[in-house]
Amino acid sequence: MEENIEKELELIEMINNSIEDAQKKLEILEKKLKGE
Amino acid sequence: MKIKEAFKEDIEQLNYINETINELIILSENVTDEDAKEHLINRVEELKRKLEQLKVRILATEMYIVKNTKNNPYVTKNNVKLPEKMKKKYGDVKTYAAVRLDQLEQEVKKRTEQTDTKIDFKTIYKCRLDQLKSQYPDSKQLKPRMLKRGIEKLELTNNKINETEENIKSEDKELEK
Numbered sequence: 441m442e443e444n445i446e447k448e449l450e451l452i453e454m455i456n457n458s459i460e461d462a463q464k465k466l467e468i469l470e471k472k473l474k475g476e
Numbered sequence: 477m478k479i480k481e482a483f484k485e486d487i488e489q490l491n492y493i494n495e496t497i498n499e500l501i502i503l504s505e506n507v508t509d510e511d512a513k514e515h516l517i518n519r520v521e522e523l524k525r526k527l528e529q530l531k532v533r534i535l536a537t538e539m540y541i542v543k544n545t546k547n548n549p550y551v552t553k554n555n556v557k558l559p560e561k562m563k564k565k566y567g568d569v570k571t572y573a574a575v576r577l578d579q580l581e582q583e584v585k586k587r588t589e590q591t592d593t594k595i596d597f598k599t600i601y602k603c604r605l606d607q608l609k610s611q612y613p614d615s616k617q618l619k620p621r622m623l624k625r626g627i628e629k630l631e632l633t634n635n636k637i638n639e640t641e642e643n644i645k646s647e648d649k650e651l652e653k
Contacts, residue, residue: 445545450559451483452538458490459531465497466527470520473504473513 483537489530493523532587539580545573 500519507513558569566572 445541446557446559448541449562452534452541453559453562455483455486455490455534456531458494459527459534462490462493462497462527463524465501466520466524469497469500469504470517470524473507473517473520 486530486533489526493526493530496523535580535583539577539584542573542577542580545569 496519500516500523504516507516557563558566558572562572566575
């Protein structure tokens with residue numbers, strides 16, 4: 441398992457970044473739709 | 477590749493969410509009808525919930541990995557390399573495990589304090605451990621004691637959520653009167 445930690449963390453970081461990007465996009469879209 | 481397989485569902489879910497967001501962005505450009513707008517807002521809210529669920533699943537996974545890293549003498553003694561970006565941020569693997577575990581615990585705490593979200597950390601965590609166990613059948617790190625500790629902690633988290641929900645229900649009833 442040890443040698444895989446680096447790859448696992450890299451993948452988790454990538455997924456976390458993508459989640460953050462998607463959350464930002466949704467926030468912007470929601471504001472736009474609500475006319476804020 | 478085993479690692480990608482363990483995260484396959486998450487990545488597929490993320491891809492689906494991203495594709496749907498792009499579709500909604502296109503649809504939102506020409507929408508004028510109020511009902512149609514309302515429908516799009518509901519879809520946005522649904523996606524936000526799905527993202528939160530995904531985030532929690534990843535949080536549970538990262539907590540498991542970080543705890544494992546912190547308690548694993550092989551990793552700390554041999555100073556396993558961190559990915560480049562994380563190396564810049566945390567320095568070495570020991571510092572990473574200590575700092576990140578603290579951050580993750582804060583995130584879990586924050587989520588348990590969110591009164592409108594019920595998060596079943598225990599189930600998510602158990603499901604993740606089963607997944608990782610099947611991924612690493614010979615792993616010496618997956619000791620029952622460690623699993624028990626993790627689950628006990630999550631049970632506490634769940635109890636806190638249930639307690640908060642019960643308090644809100646009682647307060648709602650009081651307000652209705």
